[in-house]
Structures are given as structure tokens and as C-alpha cells.
Amino acid sequence: xxxxxxxxxxxxxxxxxxxxxxxxxxxxxxxxxxxxxxxxxxxxxxxxxxxxxxxxxxxxxxxxxxxxxxxxxxxxx
Numbered sequence: 827x828x829x830x831x832x833x834x835x836x837x838x839x840x841x842x843x844x845x846x847x848x849x850x851x852x853x854x855x856x857x858x859x860x861x862x863x864x865x866x867x868x869x870x871x872x873x874x875x876x877x878x879x880x881x882x883x884x885x886x887x888x889x890x891x892x893x894x895x896x897x898x899x900x901x902x903x
Contacts, residue, residue: 841875847902848873851894853886868894872902 854867868890870880880897884890895903 842872842877842879842902849879849898849902851891855886866890870894870898 850871850873852869852871854869855864856867857864864885865883866886868882868884869878871877872879879899879902880894882890882893882897884893
């Protein structure tokens with residue numbers, strides 16, 4: 827298994843290829859204060875450059891997904 831320390835900057839592409847980006851959308855669950863107050867953190871990552879290109883926090887609904895989608899630059903979409 828590769829750990830964070832196994833990568834160097836030269837292994838990562840600094841630029842996002844806007845002609846052919848590979849986007850990964852992911853979500854993580856957490857809670858604030860108590861388990862009844864759950865919060866979802868949504869991320870949009872460009873796979874090749876490993877850059878976060880968008881994020882939002884909310885519930886696990888289509889409306890939160892749309893907010894995430896709207897944070898992504900139109901050239902990348």
C-alpha cells in the first residue's frame with residue numbers, strides 16, 4: 827500500500843488537462859456535536875493532478891450534489 831510519504835511532487839501533474847479531465851466525485855459522512863446531526867462533505871477531484879476542484883457541505887441530497895456540481899469550473903465540466 828502506498829502512503830502519502832511515497833509520493834513526490836514530480837509524480838503529480840500540476841496542471842489539470844482541461845481537454846480531457848478525469849473527475850471523481852466523492853462524499854464523506856461526519857457529525858457535528860452528536861450522531862443525530864450528520865453532515866456530508868462532498869468533493870470533486872481531478873484524478874490526474876490530484877487537485878480538489880470543488881467541494882460543498884450539506885446533507886446527502888440531490889440539492890447538495892447540484893451545489894457541488896456548480897462549484898466546478900465550466901471548462902472542466
